[in-house]
Amino acid sequence: MCQIRLENIQKRFGDNPILADIDLTVEAGEFCVFIGPSGCGKSTLLRLIAGLDDASAGDIHIDGARVNDLAPAKRDVAMVFQSYALYPHMTVYDNMAFGLRHLKLGHDEIDRRVRAAAESLHLAPLLERKPGALSGGQRQRVAIGRAIVRQPKVFLFDEPLSNLDASLRVKTRVEIARLHRALGRASMIYVTHDQVEAMTLADKIVLLKPLAGQDGVPSIAQVGHPLELYHNPRNRFVAGFIGSPSMNFIDAALLNANAEGLVCSAGGISLPAAADATGLASASTVTLGIRPEHIVVGSGPLKGRVSHLEHLGEHSYAYLETALGTTPLVAKLSESSAQIGDTLTFSLPAPRLHVFDGAGDALPRLQRHDATPAALATH
Amino acid sequence: MCQIRLENIQKRFGDNPILADIDLTVEAGEFCVFIGPSGCGKSTLLRLIAGLDDASAGDIHIDGARVNDLAPAKRDVAMVFQSYALYPHMTVYDNMAFGLRHLKLGHDEIDRRVRAAAESLHLAPLLERKPGALSGGQRQRVAIGRAIVRQPKVFLFDEPLSNLDASLRVKTRVEIARLHRALGRASMIYVTHDQVEAMTLADKIVLLKPLAGQDGVPSIAQVGHPLELYHNPRNRFVAGFIGSPSMNFIDAALLNANAEGLVCSAGGISLPAAADATGLASASTVTLGIRPEHIVVGSGPLKGRVSHLEHLGEHSYAYLETALGTTPLVAKLSESSAQIGDTLTFSLPAPRLHVFDGAGDALPRLQRHDATPAALATH
Amino acid sequence: MTSQTLTSAAPARPSTAESSLQRSRQRMAWLLVAPALVVLLAIAGLPLARTLWLSLTDAQLSDLSTRQFVGLANYIGDAGVLADPEWWGAVKNTLWFSLLSVSLETVLGLAVALMLNHPSRLKTLLRAAVLVPWAIPTVVSAKMWTWMLHDQFGVINAMLLALGLIHQPLAWTADPDLAFTTIVLVDVWKTTPFMALLILAALQMVPSDCYEAAKVDGVPKWSVFLNITLPLITPAVLVAMIFRTLDALRVFDLIYVMTSNSRTTKSMSVYVREQLIDFQLAGYGSAAATLLFLMIALITVSYMALARRRMEGH
Amino acid sequence: ATLKISCGAVGQELELCKQSVAEWARKTGNEVQVVATPNDSNERLALYQQILGSGSDKIDVMQIDVVWPGILASHLADLKPLAGGAEKAHFAGIVANNTVGGRLVAMPWFTDAGLLYYRKDLLAKYKLAPPKTWEELATAAKKVQDGERAAGNDKMWGYVWQGRAYEGLSCDALEWIVSYQGGSVIDSASGKPSINNPGAVKALETAASWIGGITPKAVLNYGEEEARGVFQAGNAVFMRNWPYAWALSQKADSAVKDKVGVMALPKGGTNGRNAATLGGWQLAVSKYSKNQKLAAELVMYLTSSEVQKQRAIQGAYNPTIGALYSDKEVLQANPFMGNLYTTFTSAIARPSSVSGNRYNQVSNQFWNATHDVLSGKSDAKSALTALNASLKRLAPAGFVAAK
Amino acid sequence: MKRIEFTDVLYWLAVPPVLGFALFPFVYAIASSFKQGNALFSSDFWPKTWSLANYAGVFAEQPFGQNLLNSVLVAGGVVALSLTVSLLAAYALGRVSFRGRGVLMMTILGVSMFPQVAILSGLFELISALGLYDSLWALVLSDLIFTLPFTVWVLVTFMRELPKELEEAALMDGAGVLTVIFRIFLPLLWPAVAATSLLAFIAAWNEFLFALTFTLSGEQRTVPVAIALISGASSYELPWGNIMAASVIVTLPLIALVLIFQRHIVSGLTAGAVKG
Ligand SMILES: Nc1ncnc2c1ncn2[C@@H]1O[C@H](COP(=O)(O)OP(=O)(O)OP(=O)(O)O)[C@@H](O)[C@H]1O
Ligand SMILES: Nc1ncnc2c1ncn2[C@@H]1O[C@H](COP(=O)(O)OP(=O)(O)OP(=O)(O)O)[C@@H](O)[C@H]1O
Numbered sequence A, B: 001m002c003q004i005r006l007e008n009i010q011k012r013f014g015d016n017p018i019l020a021d022i023d024l025t026v027e028a029g030e031f032c033v034f035i036g037p038s039g040c041g042k043s044t045l046l047r048l049i050a051g052l053d054d055a056s057a058g059d060i061h062i063d064g065a066r067v068n069d070l071a072p073a074k075r076d077v078a079m080v081f082q083s084y085a086l087y088p089h090m091t092v093y094d095n096m097a098f099g100l101r102h103l104k105l106g107h108d109e110i111d112r113r114v115r116a117a118a119e120s121l122h123l124a125p126l127l128e129r130k131p132g133a134l135s136g137g138q139r140q141r142v143a144i145g146r147a148i149v150r151q152p153k154v155f156l157f158d159e160p161l162s163n164l165d166a167s168l169r170v171k172t173r174v175e176i177a178r179l180h181r182a183l184g185r186a187s188m189i190y191v192t193h194d195q196v197e198a199m200t201l202a203d204k205i206v207l208l209k210p211l212a213g214q215d216g217v218p219s220i221a222q223v224g225h226p227l228e229l230y231h232n233p234r235n236r237f238v239a240g241f242i243g244s245p246s247m248n249f250i251d252a253a254l255l256n257a258n259a260e261g262l263v264c265s266a267g268g269i270s271l272p273a274a275a276d277a278t279g280l281a282s283a284s285t286v287t288l289g290i291r292p293e294h295i296v297v298g299s300g301p302l303k304g305r306v307s308h309l310e311h312l313g314e315h316s317y318a319y320l321e322t323a324l325g326t327t328p329l330v331a332k333l334s335e336s337s338a339q340i341g342d343t344l345t346f347s348l349p350a351p352r353l354h355v356f357d358g359a360g361d362a363l364p365r366l367q368r369h370d371a372t373p374a375a376l377a378t379h
Numbered sequence C: 001m002t003s004q005t006l007t008s009a010a011p012a013r014p015s016t017a018e019s020s021l022q023r024s025r026q027r028m029a030w031l032l033v034a035p036a037l038v039v040l041l042a043i044a045g046l047p048l049a050r051t052l053w054l055s056l057t058d059a060q061l062s063d064l065s066t067r068q069f070v071g072l073a074n075y076i077g078d079a080g081v082l083a084d085p086e087w088w089g090a091v092k093n094t095l096w097f098s099l100l101s102v103s104l105e106t107v108l109g110l111a112v113a114l115m116l117n118h119p120s121r122l123k124t125l126l127r128a129a130v131l132v133p134w135a136i137p138t139v140v141s142a143k144m145w146t147w148m149l150h151d152q153f154g155v156i157n158a159m160l161l162a163l164g165l166i167h168q169p170l171a172w173t174a175d176p177d178l179a180f181t182t183i184v185l186v187d188v189w190k191t192t193p194f195m196a197l198l199i200l201a202a203l204q205m206v207p208s209d210c211y212e213a214a215k216v217d218g219v220p221k222w223s224v225f226l227n228i229t230l231p232l233i234t235p236a237v238l239v240a241m242i243f244r245t246l247d248a249l250r251v252f253d254l255i256y257v258m259t260s261n262s263r264t265t266k267s268m269s270v271y272v273r274e275q276l277i278d279f280q281l282a283g284y285g286s287a288a289a290t291l292l293f294l295m296i297a298l299i300t301v302s303y304m305a306l307a308r309r310r311m312e313g314h
Numbered sequence D: 001a002t003l004k005i006s007c008g009a010v011g012q013e014l015e016l017c018k019q020s021v022a023e024w025a026r027k028t029g030n031e032v033q034v035v036a037t038p039n040d041s042n043e044r045l046a047l048y049q050q051i052l053g054s055g056s057d058k059i060d061v062m063q064i065d066v067v068w069p070g071i072l073a074s075h076l077a078d079l080k081p082l083a084g085g086a087e088k089a090h091f092a093g094i095v096a097n098n099t100v101g102g103r104l105v106a107m108p109w110f111t112d113a114g115l116l117y118y119r120k121d122l123l124a125k126y127k128l129a130p131p132k133t134w135e136e137l138a139t140a141a142k143k144v145q146d147g148e149r150a151a152g153n154d155k156m157w158g159y160v161w162q163g164r165a166y167e168g169l170s171c172d173a174l175e176w177i178v179s180y181q182g183g184s185v186i187d188s189a190s191g192k193p194s195i196n197n198p199g200a201v202k203a204l205e206t207a208a209s210w211i212g213g214i215t216p217k218a219v220l221n222y223g224e225e226e227a228r229g230v231f232q233a234g235n236a237v238f239m240r241n242w243p244y245a246w247a248l249s250q251k252a253d254s255a256v257k258d259k260v261g262v263m264a265l266p267k268g269g270t271n272g273r274n275a276a277t278l279g280g281w282q283l284a285v286s287k288y289s290k291n292q293k294l295a296a297e298l299v300m301y302l303t304s305s306e307v308q309k310q311r312a313i314q315g316a317y318n319p320t321i322g323a324l325y326s327d328k329e330v331l332q333a334n335p336f337m338g339n340l341y342t343t344f345t346s347a348i349a350r351p352s353s354v355s356g357n358r359y360n361q362v363s364n365q366f367w368n369a370t371h372d373v374l375s376g377k378s379d380a381k382s383a384l385t386a387l388n389a390s391l392k393r394l395a396p397a398g399f400v401a402a403k
Numbered sequence E: 001m002k003r004i005e006f007t008d009v010l011y012w013l014a015v016p017p018v019l020g021f022a023l024f025p026f027v028y029a030i031a032s033s034f035k036q037g038n039a040l041f042s043s044d045f046w047p048k049t050w051s052l053a054n055y056a057g058v059f060a061e062q063p064f065g066q067n068l069l070n071s072v073l074v075a076g077g078v079v080a081l082s083l084t085v086s087l088l089a090a091y092a093l094g095r096v097s098f099r100g101r102g103v104l105m106m107t108i109l110g111v112s113m114f115p116q117v118a119i120l121s122g123l124f125e126l127i128s129a130l131g132l133y134d135s136l137w138a139l140v141l142s143d144l145i146f147t148l149p150f151t152v153w154v155l156v157t158f159m160r161e162l163p164k165e166l167e168e169a170a171l172m173d174g175a176g177v178l179t180v181i182f183r184i185f186l187p188l189l190w191p192a193v194a195a196t197s198l199l200a201f202i203a204a205w206n207e208f209l210f211a212l213t214f215t216l217s218g219e220q221r222t223v224p225v226a227i228a229l230i231s232g233a234s235s236y237e238l239p240w241g242n243i244m245a246a247s248v249i250v251t252l253p254l255i256a257l258v259l260i261f262q263r264h265i266v267s268g269l270t271a272g273a274v275k276g
């Protein structure tokens, strides 16, 4: 049992509101990933849960008990700090063993745990070094190691893999997932900027939004299963944030709408989309969104000139200048034979189009793009 | 003119050799990306170039002049430290402006540059803050800002985007590329763990290899255009390192080889591959490699059971248990409808297979997978 | 306004997380300060209170039991400390002395600290050597200087004469024009190591990556010093200065040994001792001590206010 | 019983004290601990005051300076009933000095007086007689000084003494003033300040005139040892100092060994008088002692003729018992004691008994005024006028009455 | 191989005068301590004949060895006590913000604002009342009056500079406050701790007034008092040679101490701790 419940959390630094109206439940054993633009308050939220900062308002419950007044040590939480916060005067071994010494574990048990963690984090040869003599990625791994040896009720990981190379990152990610499973009902809150990580690890993604405008809207933009956020973003912010390269947006005007879908026009071209715009007035402004990977290149009614190409080995991204708007559309080409300057034909499949109203809220999509893997499989 | 030439650089910490036999030329105006596993010595190499550490042996030339004995200040380099190294007592503005104050720039010019950089890094509202009141990503951007305002001959960027969210990362990346172009002939050395970044930005990738075994091999595993490393990895290390998820490796025995290709057998299944194994003895052990994105799923002679699935929105990765070996093969499915437990048919296209000899060196591929975009286009 | 008062008096959630976590931390803070406070109050509280009380009486050291309460007469009366021109002379001397010696010590201490911080094989020995003046008991070193500065058999005069810098031996401690300077110089000699060592410690705590960043940025050394080192060690320098100022304002031994009770160099502490011990005027002397305390407190407080303003304004 | 006595610090003084004390302890079967106290007399006084002021019985017998009886009287036991008239054998001046308010608070132990040391050899070389008056001294000093400097010793000075702002200056100044018939600062009969008179002015003017001429300016910060240093190094013709300097000047390594003469300080002009300030130490018993009687017995023993003689022979401590100045053994050890007998008997006490526990204030003002005159910050007339006034302020009703 | 830098030149120019100025009097003391009798009154620097008599005298005339030991005990005790107590206080004052902090800081500082003589008699009564008169404890306690404010203030200043994440990491690791102070902060504060303890040690070592007033027997005295007690044959004579010898003797242990402790004044203790 280590459900984490946040109720109406507010946090301000001086006069700056950073977090507002956060209501969130992380179930026992759940793997919850926080994502959001830099500076939106992810680390701050972790610190509130850990008890390192006080919320300006609101309650934090762990295991059903209100812990607002509980010291960090009493919350049985382990945290990987974004800045590592290693003990500079202790060896790697001692950095990891330090927390264990307070748990009244036997000497052997401590040693076993530390060595196991070091092994899985590829730190074994470095156990006697001090942090000052480690590379950035090695330091980060020590920080991870220090958290995982504790085996607490709640893990808080703040961008724990950001300085690791791709292959180590995958291995560590798998290790963390394994550990999470092994510990059974430990809850995990994990901050990352790597969407692959977020998508593959998360049971639930929480997308936070910066409160720059301080407009009284809550901090959480959307909570849900990763694919839910990918397929059914609730608004333009979520749609634009999830996916890389991000969704193309096209300003358009609504021509007509009915139960089967809508038609709108952009740059004089009319585009059908499978969304329910019946609530909107005709001619109202909407924004169309389509992900680069959903643009079908090679045939179709639309034309675009390749202004820039990014090659990524397996595939590439073409920047297409079209009549639809001023910003080029990014389209994914698998092993493109395109060259800069070429004109490509393409289409924007209606079921793939997202439509947002003037306020940026998504219109209901008419074809389900379901979120759960099970649903996906039947798709 | 700001070519950087490293000649036979060695670096050891105490008895530990970290870098060995580094011979490398970064041409004026070139964008060179260092990648490599965590702890392999990337930061160390940057520090040598910056003049913060002394090489144990070898020469460093910048602009044709040997700079080993030149103080960092005289080398006209700007560096983004992996640890940021911000001045804790200065505001964001001063952190960026400090280095400029000694360049005999006018006050207005300094202000202009700082504000421009702050604008492009989305730091404008934070100019009066001190680093202590910034989020991790914000600090990292200040570190970037401090380097770019200098407009030096050489840029050294040590994982500058690791703590930024995807969309900001893309924007900043574009900004850096733009700056690089704008400055014309400034050389850029850039460390990253993000392969997309490496692929999209680099004119040249340098893949470093850790010297854990201290076997006297040089530190540089391969140097070349990004696609060269992707398509024609020189050895198993490079093949495995480039690409995410990484290449699948299958242990196999050579059956026969001729000028058109080779056939080998793995788990009793014979697999043709388009590589030149004429130099190898028959029945010698080889390793086959194929990237997840190159496995053709849906038809073909091979069968695999889906043991695990990773959904990434746009596509997913299936872990296939096959008769070819014990480790599952990872295959990329675009919008898979597969479910765990399904059995899928697939093929491993012969032109897509990489073959490595017993020492791990790649055998020459018979079909060219060229590296340059021009070559790609005619492909 | 009423509603506001109401809400702040009875907030919706009576115990917000903030106050409670914070409060337990504050409780702990008090617990941690307690030993220091208890020790100080126990050993210093009583004597200080006694001094304050005595300053309001006409007590004599020879017979404290017959004292009478005289109010502020020891301070402001016709025969009060504040009416004594000698007191004001001592105040002037002390202030000048403190100002001169502390500023010289700070500058020199900083320079010596930088020197000690310079990587060199001599470092260890230098550190020990530089600390020697501080290590010699004041009474001894004051006498030693008196001896060395002696006009007839002092080595200083002998050397200066030999070097041709002076033509006649100087009466360093006797000449009213020279005595004050001499005392300041000896004090500087003695306490520069104090400053230097503390500043050295502060220098060592400056994060090294800042220096590396500045190096790469091509910042000249003087600017690194002015803009990075100095601001980062300022708090430590200020504390060292506070303690030096405190000591300088209470300077006693040095002046007492070197020039005895001469009015030219008399400090407030010498005055206090004279009244309190030599003249046995426990009441009057305590009043002088209290005035000295008040003056130091005033200077310290305004000094810190100034320092804070400067640091914040920066 | 166990007694604690403080006498001297270390060195010969302490040794002698220990020796006599042990002798007494052996004889009487008591135990005596000798406590070392600081050599600096100011520090010693402060320590006594501290201990006595708190009514502590840590010390039973203490050695006190000739000017302290007035200051410490209230803490000291009256020895008169216990002395059994033994005090009558001692110099009357000292006994009077030690009697405060009719109580004999201390027994004289050894005495001191200011003396004039001179270089026999130099005076002979320049065919000069030892000076009778300050004026003669100045002339002689000048002559020798100039002559010696011309002969190559440019460090030579005519006359050195104690000019630093401390008790020693009060002693020197008192000698000058008394020698010019200027009284002893406070009139002991009336208790009124008597310092503002022409004799005193003349005395100070004379002394001030020496500075820079026959006396180095640095004398303004000289104590006993600085003066002795100069003299003993052979760089001064005359020196004012206490008797202790004699033995040292006769040591083997002394530059002036066998060249030194000692005499009484000169008169102030032809109708002046010789004057030497009284110094020396007494033994007193603390009022808070648990064994006052026994302590008094120890004091009596230590101040007895027998012990004083021993100390005079072994340590050149001047006895306070007149008879000992004609004792052969004593004179053999200290030839000058015979000649200077009158100097010791007629030594001038500082106004310490009359000013009682304000003596230090009086002395402080006195030496400060003198120091101002000597250093040229003030002229003698106005300095003494001011001094007189401020002494009056100190005790508006006169000093005796104030006590 | 590297170019000679301007600062190096400056350094080597500065070393001789600084050394000269700092050491000259001490060397003079050493030279004087070997002089005898009248040689002390000559302006020659080095003695013509070297004599150890002064050193022998110092030890012969008083329990100087015991005095040295007392000084070590007192100064060591004072430093140990004030460091322990002030580390605790410094943590609270430097890293927790609570109301009354400024007042507390000023109160602590205020204690050392009175001239020593002014609190002497009060302290004397206190010490007597506690029955500590003439014991080393009296000195340990009274010396705290000036060392404690100093150590508290300095440690507060330095403790403030340490990154807060370190403390937080320790708290997350379940460390108590004491662990944080002594296991995490103390090792990182070594430069400050070494410097302050050296300064405080020397201050306590050289303290004179309290040591004189609160002890009486030769066996309980500390070296500065012992030096003041050295006297010549008569009360006017200043046994300069002995005093110099004693001063040299008391200074040597301090120099040794500096040599040992200065190693802890090293930089880079926090390297690798936090990023940013
Ligand atoms: N002071 C030192 N003493 C000993 N070894 C060191 C020291 N500093 C770094 N190393 C080692 O040198 C190797 C290279 O370090 P470097 O920081 O260059 O790695 P890196 O390639 O930048 O790694 P990362 O991607 O993790 O930042 C690491 O294995 C590190 O442990
Ligand atoms: N002490 C402070 N005072 C004022 N503002 C602060 C302070 N600390 C953080 N902030 C601000 O609060 C916001 C949230 O910071 P936080 O560290 O939680 O961001 P984050 O989501 O973790 O960002 P990143 O991905 O860059 O690490 C940031 O905009 C930051 O500037």
Ligand SMILES: [Mg+2]
Pocket (backbone or CB within 6 Å): A042, A043, A044, A082, A158, B135, B136, B137
């Ligand atoms: Mg963060």
Ligand SMILES: [Mg+2]
Pocket (backbone or CB within 6 Å): A135, A136, A137, B042, B043, B044, B082, B158
């Ligand atoms: Mg690195």
